[in-house]
Amino acid sequence: MTEELSKVSDTNVAGGSSSIAALSDGMALLEPEISQKILQIMPHRTPMVFIDRVVALGEGRVLCESEIRDDHILFRNGAVSAVAIVEIFAQSAAALIAAGLLKDPNARMAGALLGARNLFWSVETLELGKTYQCRAVDNWGAGALRQLECELFCDGESVAKGAINVVATGDIPTG
Amino acid sequence: MTRDEIFSAVVDILVDNFELDANDIKGETTLYEELDLDSIDAVDIFVALRDLTGRRPDPEKAKAVRTVDELVAFVEQELADKAAGKPEPATDRPSE
Numbered sequence: 001m002t003e004e005l006s007k008v009s010d011t012n013v014a015g016g017s018s019s020i021a022a023l024s025d026g027m028a029l030l031e032p033e034i035s036q037k038i039l040q041i042m043p044h045r046t047p048m049v050f051i052d053r054v055v056a057l058g059e060g061r062v063l064c065e066s067e068i069r070d071d072h073i074l075f076r077n078g079a080v081s082a083v084a085i086v087e088i089f090a091q092s093a094a095a096l097i098a099a100g101l102l103k104d105p106n107a108r109m110a111g112a113l114l115g116a117r118n119l120f121w122s123v124e125t126l127e128l129g130k131t132y133q134c135r136a137v138d139n140w141g142a143g144a145l146r147q148l149e150c151e152l153f154c155d156g157e158s159v160a161k162g163a164i165n166v167v168a169t170g171d172i173p174t175g
Numbered sequence: 176m177t178r179d180e181i182f183s184a185v186v187d188i189l190v191d192n193f194e195l196d197a198n199d200i201k202g203e204t205t206l207y208e209e210l211d212l213d214s215i216d217a218v219d220i221f222v223a224l225r226d227l228t229g230r231r232p233d234p235e236k237a238k239a240v241r242t243v244d245e246l247v248a249f250v251e252q253e254l255a256d257k258a259a260g261k262p263e264p265a266t267d268r269p270s271e
Contacts, residue, residue: 140222141218142218142221142237143234143238145214145217146218147218165215165218
């Protein structure tokens, strides 16, 4: 565990110790205002925002959190279908790419999920009231195309993993 | 790895990832026209090659690869660069 992580308290990470368990080496926790800026750069808007905050960031990797509430667009019969996992992966990837645009105050990005590879999950639904952590790690990319390895955690346990391919145009000025 | 071993590993990657027939894959075979792969498939290929070489593929050189032989030569160069201790290329960012 890095020195930065040793400073973490449960007060600034919603998932508390489970979030810390999902962190990997080289990631530093983000201040809430930085997280908010990243979310603003991302193209996703309500009701299609599936991640609530960007918890930590490192070289080619990010950790995001997703709280399951009853106003989720995929909330049915008391839970959210596990198909939402793929979108959580995609939005975590978007968060990583958006973080690379933080220096530009007018930065906006666009992108799309192209496909998923080797996707596994051990849950049928995402439970109401639970907070899930998604770690996305950049595998490789050329130009606008990238592949990221993603893993979803709940209560410190891995519940899903897989790779996703995305296209992101990045850095579209708004004038 | 010898060139033949690299060629065999490249064929395995293509067959395993895209359900291609190994008999259709020759050195001069073009990836995009003859094997009908696309740029998204190319990302999968180079991620697999990263696992093979233990080194992040150079995105600029990767974009120039068109045939299986060029892919084999690409791997040879990556392995040579690794053996020479050359640093890995910078990440190709979407905004660049």
